[in-house]
Amino acid sequence: MSDTTSDLLQVDGLTVRYGAGPVVHGVSMGVASGTVAALLGANGAGKSSTLRAIAGLEPSQGRVRFDGQDVSRLSCAQRFRAGIVYVPEGRAIVTDLSVAENLTLGSYFVDARTRVRRQQMVLEFFPEIATRLKSPAGLLSGGEQQMLAIGRGLMSGPRLLLLDEPSLGLAPLLVARVYERLALIQQEQKLTALLVEQSFHAAAKLAARAWVMRHGHIVGELDAHALRSREGRQQAIDAYLGARQDAAPTAHA
Numbered sequence: 373m374s375d376t377t378s379d380l381l382q383v384d385g386l387t388v389r390y391g392a393g394p395v396v397h398g399v400s401m402g403v404a405s406g407t408v409a410a411l412l413g414a415n416g417a418g419k420s421s422t423l424r425a426i427a428g429l430e431p432s433q434g435r436v437r438f439d440g441q442d443v444s445r446l447s448c449a450q451r452f453r454a455g456i457v458y459v460p461e462g463r464a465i466v467t468d469l470s471v472a473e474n475l476t477l478g479s480y481f482v483d484a485r486t487r488v489r490r491q492q493m494v495l496e497f498f499p500e501i502a503t504r505l506k507s508p509a510g511l512l513s514g515g516e517q518q519m520l521a522i523g524r525g526l527m528s529g530p531r532l533l534l535l536d537e538p539s540l541g542l543a544p545l546l547v548a549r550v551y552e553r554l555a556l557i558q559q560e561q562k563l564t565a566l567l568v569e570q571s572f573h574a575a576a577k578l579a580a581r582a583w584v585m586r587h588g589h590i591v592g593e594l595d596a597h598a599l600r601s602r603e604g605r606q607q608a609i610d611a612y613l614g615a616r617q618d619a620a621p622t623a624h625a
């Protein structure tokens with residue numbers, strides 16, 4: 373597993389349990405500063421639980437280090453203030469509030485000047501919502517709501533963005549559009565992000581590293597080369613399905 377001192381996020385032996393048995397079993401991973409990494413896997417593999425535990429939204433065992441500091445005992449609010457920002461799946465925006473108000477929610481604790489600057493930046497990345505600032509967020513299309521959810525995350529000035537399945541429920545064209553924007557943000561803002569995806573295709577274009585989860589375990593790790601090769605794709609699919617245990621993807625660090 374990747375675990376170098378240059379990693380902004382280091383996770384060691386993370387275990388999450390809701391009832392008796394764990395749904396995430398001792399997961400370890402590292403995300404380097406300025407890179408996007410992905411957690412891949414089928415429904416119920418434990419991806420969201422892992423991401424939510426890193427954000428401090430689920431109780432967990434193991435260690436989460438952020439920028440060299442052990443944040444394992446910090447609350448989700450303290451982790452948020454440290455710069456760990458979780459963008460939930462399902463475009464969890466406040467539908468009754470306007471687009472502008474939703475963006476403000478993401479920057480509640482910053483001064484007005486910073487808020488204006490960040491909003492300008494977000495609207496440049498997502499011009500689709502720039503003309504809809506006064507509309508109730510619930511009237512946006514699915515893709516626009518996802519853009520708003522990511523935009524709200526960016527408003528808080530994240531040092532690490534935790535993106536829970538940005539492609540969920542979107543048509544392929546919209547998935548491509550959302551991922552294009554994420555690539556642009558990564559390029560221009562040197563964003564560090566860990567994203568959870570079921571769609572290998574979507575994540576493979578953006579991520580520099582990925583882990584495949586199955587039944588709460590990491591069963592494979594892919595580097596940028598493997599993510600973009602046909603062979604790597606097949607290995608990941610096999611690992612998703614548990615089809616060829618002997619062919620699970622291996623590290624290319």
Ligand SMILES: Nc1ncnc2c1ncn2[C@@H]1O[C@H](COP(=O)(O)OP(=O)(O)OP(=O)(O)O)[C@@H](O)[C@H]1O
Pocket residue numbers: 390391395413414415416417418419420421422570
């Ligand atoms: N709050 C909860 N209480 C009890 N069990 C839960 C809870 N959240 C998730 N689980 C269970 O934990 C396991 C892992 O779920 P998780 O959502 O982390 O998987 P996932 O890989 O993100 O799946 P999906 O892609 O469908 O969201 C599943 O068996 C799920 O039913």
